[in-house]
Amino acid sequence: MSKNISRRDFLKLATAGAATTAVLTGCGPASRYVVREPYMEMPEYTYNGLSTYYATTCRECAAGCGLIVRTMQGRAIKVEGNASNPVNLGKTCARGQATLHGLYNPDRVEKPTKQGRSATLTNDPVLWDDALQIVADALNNTKLSEIAFLLGTAPDHLFDLVSDLASAIGAPAPVRFGALSMFDSRATLSKASENILGQAGLPFFDLANADVVLSFGANFLETWLSPVAYTRGFAKMRRGNPKRRGHFIQFESRMSQTAAKADEWIPLLPGTEGLVALALGRLVAEAKGGAIPRAFASVNVDEVVTRSGVSLEQLEHIAALVAQAQAPLAIPGGQALGQSNGLQTAEAVIALNALTENLGKPGGVFLSPLAPNEDAYHRPASAQEMTDFIAKMKNGGVKVLFVHGVNPVFELPKSFGFDEALGSVPLVISFATFPDETALASDYIFPDHHGLESWGYQRPATGTMQPMLSGAQPVVVPSFDTRATADVLIAAAQLAGGKLAEALPFKDEVDFIQGKLASLVGQADGSFSAPEINTFTAYFQQHGGWWRNSQEETAPSAASALGKSLHLDAAEFAGEGEFFFLPFVSPTLGEAGANKPWLQELPDPTTTVMWNTWLEMNPETAHELHIENDDVVRIVSEAGEVEAPVYLYPAIRPDVVAMPFGQGHTAYGRFAAGRGSNPADVLGLHFNEAGDLAFAGMKVKIEPTGRTQPLSRLESRIGVYGEGLGEEH
Amino acid sequence: MMTIDLNRVGAKGAIAEEAEGKWGMVIDQDVCTGCQACVAACAMENNLSFVGEEDAGYGRTQHWIRIERFWEGEYPEVKITPFQPMLCQQCGHAPCEPVCPVFATPHSNAEQLNLQVYNRCVGTRYCANNCPYQVRSFNWRDYHTEPDRGNMVNGQLVFSLHNQFNPDVTVRRRGVMEKCTFCIQRIHKAQDKAKSEGREVEDGEFTTACAQACPANAITFGRMDHPESLVSLLAHQDRGVKHLEELNTLPRVTYLKEG
Numbered sequence: 006m007s008k009n010i011s012r013r014d015f016l017k018l019a020t021a022g023a024a025t026t027a028v029l030t031g032c033g034p035a036s037r038y039v040v041r042e043p044y045m046e047m048p049e050y051t052y053n054g055l056s057t058y059y060a061t062t063c064r065e066c067a068a069g070c071g072l073i074v075r076t077m078q079g080r081a082i083k084v085e086g087n088a089s090n091p092v093n094l095g096k097t098c099a100r101g102q103a104t105l106h107g108l109y110n111p112d113r114v115e116k117p118t119k120q121g122r123s124a125t126l127t128n129d130p131v132l133w134d135d136a137l138q139i140v141a142d143a144l145n146n147t148k149l150s151e152i153a154f155l156l157g158t159a160p161d162h163l164f165d166l167v168s169d170l171a172s173a174i175g176a177p178a179p180v181r182f183g184a185l186s187m188f189d190s191r192a193t194l195s196k197a198s199e200n201i202l203g204q205a206g207l208p209f210f211d212l213a214n215a216d217v218v219l220s221f222g223a224n225f226l227e228t229w230l231s232p233v234a235y236t237r238g239f240a241k242m243r244r245g246n247p248k249r250r251g252h253f254i255q256f257e258s259r260m261s262q263t264a265a266k267a268d269e270w271i272p273l274l275p276g277t278e279g280l281v282a283l284a285l286g287r288l289v290a291e292a293k294g295g296a297i298p299r300a301f302a303s304v305n306v307d308e309v310v311t312r313s314g315v316s317l318e319q320l321e322h323i324a325a326l327v328a329q330a331q332a333p334l335a336i337p338g339g340q341a342l343g344q345s346n347g348l349q350t351a352e353a354v355i356a357l358n359a360l361t362e363n364l365g366k367p368g369g370v371f372l373s374p375l376a377p378n379e380d381a382y383h384r385p386a387s388a389q390e391m392t393d394f395i396a397k398m399k400n401g402g403v404k405v406l407f408v409h410g411v412n413p414v415f416e417l418p419k420s421f422g423f424d425e426a427l428g429s430v431p432l433v434i435s436f437a438t439f440p441d442e443t444a445l446a447s448d449y450i451f452p453d454h455h456g457l458e459s460w461g462y463q464r465p466a467t468g469t470m471q472p473m474l475s476g477a478q479p480v481v482v483p484s485f486d487t488r489a490t491a492d493v494l495i496a497a498a499q500l501a502g503g504k505l506a507e508a509l510p511f512k513d514e515v516d517f518i519q520g521k522l523a524s525l526v527g528q529a530d531g532s533f534s535a536p537e538i539n540t541f542t543a544y545f546q547q548h549g550g551w552w553r554n555s556q557e558e559t560a561p562s563a564a565s566a567l568g569k570s571l572h573l574d575a576a577e578f579a580g581e582g583e584f585f586f587l588p589f590v591s592p593t594l595g596e597a598g599a600n601k602p603w604l605q606e607l608p609d610p611t612t613t614v615m616w617n618t619w620l621e622m623n624p625e626t627a628h629e630l631h632i633e634n635d636d637v638v639r640i641v642s643e644a645g646e647v648e649a650p651v652y653l654y655p656a657i658r659p660d661v662v663a664m665p666f667g668q669g670h671t672a673y674g675r676f677a678a679g680r681g682s683n684p685a686d687v688l689g690l691h692f693n694e695a696g697d698l699a700f701a702g703m704k705v706k707i708e709p710t711g712r713t714q715p716l717s718r719l720e721s722r723i724g725v726y727g728e729g730l731g732e733e734h
Numbered sequence: 735m736m737t738i739d740l741n742r743v744g745a746k747g748a749i750a751e752e753a754e755g756k757w758g759m760v761i762d763q764d765v766c767t768g769c770q771a772c773v774a775a776c777a778m779e780n781n782l783s784f785v786g787e788e789d790a791g792y793g794r795t796q797h798w799i800r801i802e803r804f805w806e807g808e809y810p811e812v813k814i815t816p817f818q819p820m821l822c823q824q825c826g827h828a829p830c831e832p833v834c835p836v837f838a839t840p841h842s843n844a845e846q847l848n849l850q851v852y853n854r855c856v857g858t859r860y861c862a863n864n865c866p867y868q869v870r871s872f873n874w875r876d877y878h879t880e881p882d883r884g885n886m887v888n889g890q891l892v893f894s895l896h897n898q899f900n901p902d903v904t905v906r907r908r909g910v911m912e913k914c915t916f917c918i919q920r921i922h923k924a925q926d927k928a929k930s931e932g933r934e935v936e937d938g939e940f941t942t943a944c945a946q947a948c949p950a951n952a953i954t955f956g957r958m959d960h961p962e963s964l965v966s967l968l969a970h971q972d973r974g975v976k977h978l979e980e981l982n983t984l985p986r987v988t989y990l991k992e993g
Contacts, residue, residue: 047852049919052926053901080897083778085946096949102774109897111885226767236949240765250764250993265803265814266767272810484894593770602895603777606784606795610768611803611814615795616787623809655805656812675882680787717791719800 054078059480060087060549062463064456065100065107066185066595067158068092068231069465069473071549072101074457074480081105081457081481086233087549089532091469093233099593099607101233106601107439107455108481112674114440114452115485121448122433125672126440133488136451140497143405143432144174144505153394153403154179157410158186158385160461160477162518166491166509170498173508180394181385184416184596184685187698188589188666189229190342190351192387196695197337197351198372201359201569202561206382207373207467208355212238213245214368215334217326218253219285221278221354223338226263227592231468239266252330254323256281256315257340258585259621259663260656262592262610269323272658275585275701276576277313278341279350281320283571284309286357288324298567300356312575332368333361340587343700345577347693352571359567365560374472374557376464377525384466389696391417398426405432409453409490414442415670416596418688418698420644436490439600441673452487454479459489460514462521462550473552474525476545489514518542522551530554579691579699580643582706587663588684594667599677609665612652613719618681621654621663622707630707635715639708640664644689647682650714662707755826755986756846757916758958759945760968761819762990766952768801768817772944779917779943781903783877796871798822798914799944816992819944819953822869822914823977824848826984830861830870838911847916847986857909866978867985870913873906916955917942937963958986 056075063070063084071090075083084102088095117131131139144152154167156179167179186192191207199205212218212225212235225235242251255267256278264270273281286301310317327333337354344350355370363369375382386394391413397403399422406427413423427433427446436453437444444450453459461477491514498505511517519542526541527534532552535541545551578585590596591609598604605616612619620638632638635650640662649664657663669683691699776782782796789795799821806813828848831839838854839861841847862870884891899905902919906912924940937956945953956965968974969988976985 047904048902049904049915050922077901082898082900083943093949095946096951097771097775097947098949099770099774102771102778102947105778105898106895109894111883111894226769232769233949236767236769237951239767240950240952243765244762260812260814262768265817484897602784603774603782605787606777606790607770607773608801610770610801610817613803615790625809655807655809656814657809659809715791717787719790719795719797 056082059478060476060547061457061480062160062461062475062477062549063097063101063104064159064477065104065598066228067183067463067466068233068468069463069475070097070101070233071475072097073549076480079481081108090475090549091471091473091552092231092465092475094237096233096237098233100595100598100604103598103601103604104457106603108457109484110439110600110674112440112600113455113485114437114444114450114487117452117486118450119448120435120445120450122446124445126445131449133486136449137493137497137500139449140434140451140493141500143434144497145501147405149174149176151402151404152176153398153406155394155406155408155411155413156181158183159410159463160456160459161464162461162521163409163491164383165521166494166517170494170508174504180390181383182391182411182413182416183385184666185228185590186385187388187416188343188700189339190347190697191384193342193347193351193693193695193697194337195382195384196348197355201352201355201566202364202370202372203565204372204561205384208561209371209373209467209470210334210336211368211371212334213241215242215332216249216251216368217330217333218242218251219323219327219333219335219357220253220255220263220267221282221335221337221350222257222341223336224261224263224340224589224592225336225338226266227261228590228595229338231465234468252326258658258661259587259589259654260611261589265611270656271315271319273313273315274658275587275661276344276346276578277309279346279353279573280304280309281313281315282335282350282353282357283573284320285324285327286353286360288320289328289357289360292324292328298360300567300569300571301360303570303572327361330361332363332366334358334363334368334370340589340701342693343698344702345691345693345699346574347697347699348695349571349573353573356566356571364562364566365558370561371470372559372561373467374470374559376474377472377528377551377553378474378521379464382466387696388698389692392421392690395421395423395426399429401429403430405434406430407434407436408443408447409436412437412441412443412597412673414446415673415683416685418644418685420689436493438487439673442671445672451490451493452485453490454483454487457481458483458487460518462518470556470558471552471554472557474550476548476550478546491517525551576702577691578702578704579689580704582642582704583660584705584707585658585661585701586640586642586684586687586703586705587661587701588666588688589663591665591667594665596667599668599670599680600674602676605676608719611656612654614652615717615719616680617716618649618665618668618684619652619716620649621657622651623657623659623661624653624655626659627651627653630709632707632709635713637710637712637714639710640687641706641708642687642689642703644703645686647684647686648710649682650716652716662705755824755984756957756959757824757921757986758956758965758969759916759942759987760954760965760974760990761987762952762968763816763818764973764990764992765950766801766817766819767950768803769949770801771947771949772799772819772953773797773801775943775947776914778898779900779903780915781899781905783873783906785874785877789874794872794874796873796877796912798869798871798912818989820867820869821944821987822848822916823867823983823985823987824916826986827982829864829866829981829983833860833864834858835860845918845921847918848913849918850911850913850915852904852906852910852912855910857911859911861911866981866983870911873908873910873912876908878905937965
């Protein structure tokens with residue numbers, strides 16, 4: 006064929022070609038034109054393949070909510086709640102939804118790394134075989150008493166594995182910690198439960214069936230204990246019974262997101278929550294007639310009025326509501342207990358429940374049941390126990406430290422000196438998934454999979470009355486060269502041989518988990534039953550756990566609750582400043598949400614601020630100090646100082662300033678690092694009688710810096726033009 | 735079912751649609767706790783982009799649903815008004831529709847919803863200006879592919895966050911308007927499934943991402959044209975109100991007041 010085709014020839018050929026096509030295909034004239042179709046058939050209207058769904062457990066906090074993750078072509082697309090999981094019944098919180106932004110975060114530890122305590126992630130690779138040898142040598146060549154495990158509050162299967170390992174070889178038991186449990190004051194709640202109700206553990210407050218609810222600083226709609234379960238309880242309290250709408254009163258010095266839902270918000274003086282509970286107890290007892298129980302006999306109501314700033318009329322009005330209620334409920338929460346007198350406050354509030362005879366009754370207080378394979382409630386370490394642990398580190402009592410699931414360099418207040426204490430530990434091995442502050446300060450990072458790539462189980466500490474075990478399984482193949490920490494420990498123990506190998510005689514993590522599930526096979530009244538362990542494990546994964554069908558309603562005894570004389574010491578406040586300082590956990594970020602960009606972009610429910618930290622101050626106070634919105638101020642306490650822009654918050658006492666916890670990272674990925682500030686930096690070492698941190702017991706000074714930093718808020722967008730409706734002050 | 739003759743109330747040339755529409759939503763403000771779970775769920779389902787601190791400060795956030803609250807009164811008699819999730823009301827008589835010069839905001843007669851056709855949109859933003867609910871958001875940049883969100887892998891910029899994208903939903907680019915679709919991809923899935931099984935979509939068979947996540951069960955979605963459906967029953971309670979009803983927009987979202 007000739008290489009040169011004339012224009013005439015080309016046209017001839019082309020015409021013939023087109024005609025042939027038309028004949029052969031039988032198409033009409035339309036096929037000769039390019040049809041420009043509007044893109045109406047968007048992906049929304051077409052089929053793009055089928056999804057596969059896996060049940061697992063959320064690891065954004067330790068509540069143990071069940072998830073169903075939608076995956077497609079090996080990628081996790083969407084998180085939904087597991088409708089049959091008794092804790093969350095198909096629902097999730099914002100942090101659970103955004104867990105995918107952790108899984109696919111651009112800043113993960115992608116391979117075993119020789120970190121060498123460098124300021125940034127070194128990415129200096131170590132082979133897993135060498136990593137196992139390093140762990141094996143560390144376990145083998147260290148005096149057993151000088152090995153320490155520091156674990157987060159999730160997952161529980163790893164805690165069990167490490168506990169078994171430690172007890173088998175005679176090493177100290179693992180220490181668990183989490184900022185959420187610190188701000189929840191879990192040790193105080195557990196201790197008060199032991200003192201008043203006769204059993205340590207987290208009591209279960211049956212919000213759903215209560216008709217008058219008094220909450221003493223409990224932020225149960227935000228991050229407290231099991232927020233999804235308590236939010237469901239709240240909704241039922243309000244709308245579950247068509248004949249009544251539950252009445253809800255919140256006592257706290259700053260209107261939290263939870264208090265915003267209250268019918269009455271009582272801004273009392275910080276530290277007087279227990280006094281108010283005692284006064285209410287006395288007034289309720291008087292209203293009901295009969296003898297005043299010993300618990301409330303010694304309180305002087307007039308004195309309470311003077312000290313708390315709550316008027317007598319208010320107290321009498323609330324007492325009358327409680328006395329007439331069918332199912333009144335009083336809940337002691339984190340910030341009321343994070344005071345020097347926190348334990349007494351918790352006791353007073355729980356005693357108030359005993360007085361209204363709601364223990365073990367619908368709408369009252371129950372003891373949370375233990376999980377099916379649990380021997381006792383293992384509460385996370387209190388802040389005071391953490392100082393003991395840090396002291397041991399500083400004294401050279403820890404030669405090898407293993408850290409998993411917790412970021413103490415960030416989560417513990419600076420005054421604890423965890424950062425410096427790490428300097429006294431010769432070998433620090435982190436199993437972090439993300440390059441957080443503690444991981445960077447380690448010698449090695451042997452990264453664990455993300456929670457959605459992991460096996461495991463979690464025991465909900467509270468949130469349901471059905472004893473249960475929430476199961477986790479990988480929903481996607483791990484993205485990176487990570488390895489399950491349980492597998493690392495098992496393999497390292499085998500490598501070390503001897504007592505260590507005997508302590509963990511498992512093939513792998515799944516083998517270990519099966520061993521823990523074995524006792525459940527054949528048990529009656531379960532969500533499913535199976536004749537033998539392999540079938541059981543398969544169902545366990547399919548259903549996302551195992552739980553009993555019936556509730557285990559353990560009623561505490563009221564006998565001892567009211568016989569003890571309760572009194573309340575005045576709360577002590579550390580420091581010289583004129584403001585009470587109230588740190589609270591960011592409702593959207595929680596303790597570890599800062600690296601997830603969509604959580605950063607969620608507006609704070611009350612201030613609508615995104616991507617930053619702020620200081621809440623009463624507008625009147627700010628006016629006196631000549632402080633405006635967005636003015637950066639320095640918050641100075643006896644323990645340190647931080648800076649933050651001011652948000653003029655109309656619903657806070659004039660003598661209180663508040664600041665959210667969750668930002669202020671120096672590491673933890675591009676979305677978290679260098680953003681905002683950390684209120685824990687100004688907290689000093691003060692504890693209550695149960696050993697919890699008196700985090701709400703600080704006084705601070707506020708100093709203007711002369712700088713301003715505009716906070717990005719959602720609210721200015723609302724309204725038609727310019728600044729929004731209702732934010733003028 | 736009540737029908738409003740729009741021509742009689744003065745809306746000349748309006749699409750005379752049944753006042754209730756087909757799909758509807760009820761939001762109970764008495765139990766909404768403002769927790770933002772719906773906002774996060776919507777973002778994950780619908781490939782919403784986050785815009786970062788600076789653009790968020792300019793009001794460019796891509797929230798298809800947002801939670802409004804206002805301050806009322808002064809300390810100590812101060813209140814936060816009941817949390818109010820605000821999203822596209824899928825108006826039966828939508829102010830955004832007639833102003834689009836390129837018909838990127840058509841009304842679906844089949845679904846009785848306001849559609850958004852992303853690749854017809856030329857970004858005039860007239861629709862957003864004309865929306866009394868201020869629920870439309872504009873893509874001021876190609877947020878999903880901003881270089882600082884990716885990692886260089888073998889000389890190529892890789893965006894690991896893209897792995898999470900929902901393949902059923904368009905990933906929008908710069909210059910395009912977007913808004914809540916009532917999770918139309920879920921509506922279509924459910925309808926196709928029902929059709930293949932030779933039946934109607936049942937009430938509660940599927941729901942939107944926001945309603946599915948809501949821990950307080952404050953959001954209910956379903957068929958408004960079925961009088962016995964849960965959403966219909968809830969919408970006709972005494973507590974039910976519709977926002978800016980006086981504009982004759984025929985909103986498909988009913989809010990249940992506190993108290």
